[in-house]
Amino acid sequence: MTKPEPLPRILNANDLATGDVVYWSGSKWTRHIAEAEMIADNDAADALGKTEMAARRVVDVYPFEVNFENGVPVPARYRERVRSLGPSVRLDLGKQAGE
């Protein structure tokens, strides 16, 4: 049996000062998952996470799997979907509410 192709991954973290969930766009951290860039090189992503944490911009950097739908990354797991949107029980709060 052939192994399924691994899903593409993007990098996320929490902003050190605000705690807000942020994504790596390729050049900077962004609050919007739509602007996130796919990880091309795992080692480079690891190194980037360490540098960015050391630079005191973010904490808890980690990659997660996404499906690209119409060019926009959609988290494969529910947990990351909740992070990208906000609480499913408070649609008036978080990124889903335009905050």
Next chain:
Amino acid sequence: MYKYDDFDHAIVNARVDEFRDQVARRVAGELSEDAFKPLRLMNGLYLQLHAYMLRVAIPYGTLSADQLRMLAHIARSYDKNYAHFTTRQNIQYNWIKLAEAPDLLADLARVEMQAIQTSGNCIRNITTDQFAGATAEEVADPRPYAELLRQYSTFHPEFSFLPRKFKIALTAAPHDRAAIKLHDIGLELYKNATGDIGWRVFVGGGMGRTPIIGKVLREFLPQAYFLGYIEAIMRVYNRYGRRDNIYKARIKILVHELGLEEFHRQVDAEWADIQKTFAEPPAVELERISAFFVNPTFETIATPVAIYDDARKTNPAFDHWVERNVCAHKQQGYSIVTISLKAVGEIPGDASADQMDTIAALADQYSFSDVRVTHEQNLVLPHVRQIDLFALWEKLKDIGLASDNVGLASDIIACPGMDYCSLANARSIPIAQDIAKRLAPIERSTGELKIKISGCINACGHHHAGHIGILGVDKKGEENYQLSLGGSAAEDTTLSTILGPGFDADGVVNAVEKIVACFNTIKRDNERFLDTYRRVGTAPFKEAVYG
């Protein structure tokens, strides 16, 4: 309630200043995240799914109206206008900014509150009966002892780095509202056959990955030895509790591995040793603390109170609310009121800043400015004149907090789950909301039913102790829910038993509905769900759910 003395103020303010400095050093890069994380956790600041979360301690679940107003102010000024009352009688804010946390803590300190002992491997916030000082059931108010324990354990140098977190609960009533047998140490104050008052000491209880009911370590501990004996238990645990495996580090595992007899022997040996040097606080200190918990000045009220009785007779909705939410008070003409934070379809335990402000005003007007938090995520006004109950109920209706469901199917404990918590496997809140909506129409006829939901095995939602317990698990990346039946956190503590294979979110709500329907067909007279379950076991419920 207890008022800080100069020493209390000094240590809490010093801690705020220290944390302000630590935050500044973190932001300036002088502290790495690895160095900073334990420091922020010691101040109750966690990093959760969406932002920093601050857990504020509410010692033994007792709040003044002014403190509640401050909690509302914090929700407005530092968060998004709401907060969440937890199963440890604490309160959590979900959207805190690191840079603002020191100012927030300084605001809290102004009303003698803090976030110490809400994280880390220390003795956590001490919990107790929310009816303490108001119920006729108790032999004494347990809160002076809880306060003594709070002072003893705050920044205790020997017990600040225990193998794991440590939870102590006390009660002084035979009806256990504090789940004492599900704590690392549970303490029950009672009067023995010779009329002396002392503690029955339970040890090694807890939920989480390995749920265990606490065992009686000492049947009767005279009050005079209260702290020394606890110190002896803590010392044995601190010395021999496992530090090699986080899942085996709680005292319940040590008690289990050593066996109760050997653990008892070691505690006794330690206690004998301690008594050579350990000085219990002088009686005058307990008296000093107890003076903060004396009864308010109750009026002498003749009963029955005609206005109250008439309102019950003429207004069925009020009568239903009294039946579920109002309990007997030790003082004639007064009642204890539970304010349900479980309006059907709302988030269990959440309260808006406006609701908190209104409850504070109601506490001022009707309950000697006294408010309590329950481990079932509700609030209590402990001393309300019966003559005022109708007016109070009307005012609670205005803010959406007059749900008459305490102890019924929609009074569900639910942890934050995957909507907020970074450790979660599944969401808890939407399951609670759906079950509440589904069962609300039949909950009165169903009678007492405690449904408890956790989003992961850490069991903050006490699912092991639910008449119906629901545990969120991860099944290949999807949310899945395991059902269990027959748990109780009361004096008849039991752990629930898993019913069978799990369900998706819709499936678990349907399954709970089938279980309740089955119960309603097989119950005898006014039997509670738990008693029916104990009589018939899992078989009929399994059949109802799995066919």
